[in-house]
Amino acid sequence: MRLKRVFIPIVATLLFLIFWELVVWLNDWPNYKMASPSDLGPAFLKYWELFFIMGWQTLWRTVIGLLISILFGVLIGMVMGMSKTMREALYPLLVGFNAIPKATVVPIVALMFVGAHDFNTILIAFMISFFPIAVSISIGLSTLEAEYRDILRSLGASDMTIFWKIALPKTLPEFFGALKVSVSLAFIGTNLMEIVSPHGRGLGALFDSGKTNSDYPLMFAVLITLAVLGIVLYYIVVLLEQTFAGWAEKETY
Amino acid sequence: MSLIKIRNVSHAFESDDGPIKVLKNLDLSVERDSLTAVVGPSGCGKSTLTRLISGLLKPDRGEIFLEGEKVVSPRSNVGMAFQNPVLLEWRTILDNIMLPLEIVAPKMPKKEKVGRAERLLSLVGLADFAGRRPSELSGGMRQRASLCRAIVHKPKVLIMDEPFGALDAFTREDLWQVLLDVKAEEPFTGLLITHDLRESIFLADQVAVLSGRPAMTQYLMDVEFSEKRNIELLFTAKSTAMLKELRKQIRIAQAS
Ligand SMILES: Nc1ncnc2c1ncn2[C@@H]1O[C@H](COP(=O)(O)OP(=O)(O)O)[C@@H](O)[C@H]1O
Ligand SMILES: [Mg+2]
Numbered sequence: 001m002r003l004k005r006v007f008i009p010i011v012a013t014l015l016f017l018i019f020w021e022l023v024v025w026l027n028d029w030p031n032y033k034m035a036s037p038s039d040l041g042p043a044f045l046k047y048w049e050l051f052f053i054m055g056w057q058t059l060w061r062t063v064i065g066l067l068i069s070i071l072f073g074v075l076i077g078m079v080m081g082m083s084k085t086m087r088e089a090l091y092p093l094l095v096g097f098n099a100i101p102k103a104t105v106v107p108i109v110a111l112m113f114v115g116a117h118d119f120n121t122i123l124i125a126f127m128i129s130f131f132p133i134a135v136s137i138s139i140g141l142s143t144l145e146a147e148y149r150d151i152l153r154s155l156g157a158s159d160m161t162i163f164w165k166i167a168l169p170k171t172l173p174e175f176f177g178a179l180k181v182s183v184s185l186a187f188i189g190t191n192l193m194e195i196v197s198p199h200g201r202g203l204g205a206l207f208d209s210g211k212t213n214s215d216y217p218l219m220f221a222v223l224i225t226l227a228v229l230g231i232v233l234y235y236i237v238v239l240l241e242q243t244f245a246g247w248a249e250k251e252t253y
Numbered sequence: 254m255s256l257i258k259i260r261n262v263s264h265a266f267e268s269d270d271g272p273i274k275v276l277k278n279l280d281l282s283v284e285r286d287s288l289t290a291v292v293g294p295s296g297c298g299k300s301t302l303t304r305l306i307s308g309l310l311k312p313d314r315g316e317i318f319l320e321g322e323k324v325v326s327p328r329s330n331v332g333m334a335f336q337n338p339v340l341l342e343w344r345t346i347l348d349n350i351m352l353p354l355e356i357v358a359p360k361m362p363k364k365e366k367v368g369r370a371e372r373l374l375s376l377v378g379l380a381d382f383a384g385r386r387p388s389e390l391s392g393g394m395r396q397r398a399s400l401c402r403a404i405v406h407k408p409k410v411l412i413m414d415e416p417f418g419a420l421d422a423f424t425r426e427d428l429w430q431v432l433l434d435v436k437a438e439e440p441f442t443g444l445l446i447t448h449d450l451r452e453s454i455f456l457a458d459q460v461a462v463l464s465g466r467p468a469m470t471q472y473l474m475d476v477e478f479s480e481k482r483n484i485e486l487l488f489t490a491k492s493t494a495m496l497k498e499l500r501k502q503i504r505i506a507q508a509s
Contacts, residue, residue: 154307247343
């Protein structure tokens with residue numbers, strides 16, 4: 001069974017690569033239209049050092065942005081989940097903020113804090129990814145049935161005890177569901193900023209330099225690297241989920 | 254002296270169309286180690302009454318005493334069980350049952366907590382399920398576990414709000430017996446909300462019928478059987494007469 005779980009995704013990926021190669025080959029597309037998997041190897045070989053440096057840049061900024069998202073999202077979710085007044089006050093603000101396409105915010109932030117690449121990038125990664133977390137925590141807390149509170153409250157337990165012993169664990173499955181979405185969003189945020197920001201670093205900047213030099217295989221190689229990083233982060237979240245909320249397992253991923 | 258004494262309690266909830274008067278001048282007393290069943294039209298304020306007794310709510314007027322002490326806030330001498338067994342899915346059954354001890358007796362050695370929980374589990378016939386998750390248990394078994402959790406900290410008072418309401422008739426009768434067995438081993442003063450009249454006379458020493466909203470105690474019936482309680486007793490002429498009277502009182506309450 002275990003072997004099968006590793007085997008199937010690998011075969012699927014290989015099939016996908018063969019299909020991609022075949023489509024490019026059959027259509028006789030030139031590199032600038034669509035690079036093929038066989039072009040990627042040389043691109044990786046040629047720039048492998050850059051891939052490591054830039055990949056690391058993108059990765060740590062995304063992770064830091066995500067961590068801030070979790071802190072802020074959980075906090076604001078708690079505030080909204082525990083107080084109806086705060087929920088009614090903050091919800092429209094949050095929804096409105098979330099509705100602004102972040103692509104429009106990126107150049108503004110880039111100008112506001114010009115040169116502060118790390119700060120800019122983390123800020124956007126955070127701004128784009130905290131919303132699902134805040135919503136999941138607030139919904140999880142506000143829909144907690146009264147009886148769950150009452151079994152502890154009737155013993156004289158404090159609100160904090162109820163939060164730690166019942167409300168938080170009960171919300172964890174929804175939290176991890178939201179975190180999976182937030183991981184992808186944070187990646188998008190990081191890359192948006194890295195691409196837009198002049199003289200930036202990270203995979204986004206590498207992508208941009210590929211564009212400037214019409215190095216199409218490089219651009220595709222960056223996309224693949226981003227996908228791989230995304231998969232790695234996603235499965236780290238899945239692993240955390242299984243550790244901390246495995247009791248709610250429903251085979252969702 | 255009654256262990257639970259409810260004196261002249263009135264309570265109302267605020268709503269958009271003005272206050273909803275739920276309880277009005279309600280009086281009720283429950284003797285030590287006895288069980289009182291409370292029946293009444295749905296929505297009349299039975300659950301509100303349980304929340305007032307446990308101190309989760311403060312009455313607008315009137316007083317509630319447990320062992321002569323006025324209830325002003327939740328205290329650990331109360332245990333509660335609901336129709337929903339509210340077991341925590343991330344804990345094993347054993348850990349669920351120990352939950353109240355973590356609040357009430359945080360310093361109790363772990364071994365003692367486990368011993369206490371295991372004793373109760375075997376009392377309700379769940380000894381082999383200590384390590385299972387709640388979702389692995391049937392509805393009746395979950396309600397047994399919920400009962401164990403409600404009394405694990407040896408509360409003076411056990412408040413049950415329609416604990417068997419969601420169970421099928423046969424499981425329900427099994428659980429009636431379980432409740433009596435548990436009460437014989439671990440005495441408590443009980444208040445049982447139910448809308449099953451047979452359940453009320455089978456389990457209780459006193460049945461209180463509440464009137465429609467705003468509720469007050471409309472009728473009190475003492476239930477005494479000379480024999481040890483068993484299901485057969487429900488089919489005697491005496492029980493039939495009691496049920497008839499209770500049904501009549503419920504009709505009156507519904508009309509009020
Ligand atoms: N927290 C609350 N806020 C407002 N109204 C409530 C609240 N709790 C109960 N009520 C109202 O009080 C009445 C009695 O409720 P409840 O005590 O749950 O009745 P019962 O348990 O007898 O069915 C109902 O009309 C219900 O809508
Ligand atoms: Mg009720």
